[in-house]
Amino acid sequence: xxxxxxxxxxxxxxxxxxxxxxxxxxxxxxxxxxxxxxxxxxxxxxxxxxxxxxxx
Amino acid sequence: xxxxxxxxxxxxxxxxxxxxxxxxxxxxxxxxxxxxxxxxxxxxxxxxxxxxxxxxxxxxxxxxxxxxxxxxxxxxxxxxxxxxxxxxxxxxxxxxxxxxxxxxxxxxxxxxxxxxxxxxxxxxxxxxxxxxxxxxxxxxxxxxxxxxxxxxxxxxxxxxxxxxxxxxxxxxxxxxxxxxxxxxxx
Numbered sequence: 001x002x003x004x005x006x007x008x009x010x011x012x013x014x015x016x017x018x019x020x021x022x023x024x025x026x027x028x029x030x031x032x033x034x035x036x037x038x039x040x041x042x043x044x045x046x047x048x049x050x051x052x053x054x055x056x
Numbered sequence: 057x058x059x060x061x062x063x064x065x066x067x068x069x070x071x072x073x074x075x076x077x078x079x080x081x082x083x084x085x086x087x088x089x090x091x092x093x094x095x096x097x098x099x100x101x102x103x104x105x106x107x108x109x110x111x112x113x114x115x116x117x118x119x120x121x122x123x124x125x126x127x128x129x130x131x132x133x134x135x136x137x138x139x140x141x142x143x144x145x146x147x148x149x150x151x152x153x154x155x156x157x158x159x160x161x162x163x164x165x166x167x168x169x170x171x172x173x174x175x176x177x178x179x180x181x182x183x184x185x186x187x188x189x190x191x192x193x194x195x196x197x198x199x200x201x202x203x204x205x206x207x208x209x210x211x212x213x214x215x216x217x218x219x220x221x222x223x224x225x226x227x228x229x230x231x232x233x234x235x236x237x238x239x240x241x242x
Contacts, residue, residue, distance in 0.1 A: 034201060034203075035199040035200065035201045035206070035208060035226055036199060036200055036201070036202075037197060037198070037199045037222070038188075038193075038198040038199065038200065039193075040193040040194075042198075043188045043193040043198050044188075044193065046184075046185065046188035046189070047188060047189055052059065054189075054190060054191065054192035054194075054195075055139065055143055055190040055191070056142070056143050056146050056190060056191050056192060056195060056196070
């Protein structure tokens with residue numbers, strides 16, 4: 001579970017209407033990161049029906 | 057998934073960071089039933105974002121410390137202990153958001169092409185299940201990047217006071233993201 005964060009050039013954020021936030025870096029390796037936001041229904045669908053209440 | 061018991065953990069230290077965006081590294085430690093000592097590094101970033109990482113103390117010098125397996129069949133309880141640490145942080149900071157990345161197994165590193173090493177790793181799939189199981193969508197916005205096996209739990213309370221917080225957090229990570237060295241290999 002590791003993450004190293006270093007400053008690498010400049011960046012911009014592009015938010016699309018379908019609730020995805022795309023992250024585009026203009027470093028020379030042309031990295032594109034896109035986080036998809038899950039709906040409440042999608043999160044709940046991952047849990048068994050018998051699951052006890054959320055911890056947090 | 058049954059109720060899991062966490063291991064008793066203690067906070068060992070907090071180290072102030074001088075890097076942009078990252079403010080502190082909070083270090084926790086615990087021992088499991090096999091007496092293996094674990095180190096949990098909780099990186100505190102701007103916007104009250106906490107990124108939780110863990111490895112065994114014995115592997116602390118290894119560049120692959122986040123990728124190694126202990127084969128102790130104890131993953132659920134260890135991961136749950138990290139979640140309890142997150143809960144502890146949340147109890148003290150109701151604006152806390154969380155993030156994690158599922159580091160690839162050594163096997164995945166060897167088997168995959170370089171560009172696919174981080175894609176939807178086994179650890180990511182496991183951690184994702186824990187995230188959806190324990191973190192309520194009423195309190196957190198769940199966002200994932202399967203390609204980089206990354207998951208964000210954005211605090212909804214923070215989103216109320218700052219509607220742009222999702223973009224702010226993702227932008228912060230993206231501007232500091234070193235995808236060539238995601239797991240501190242170098």
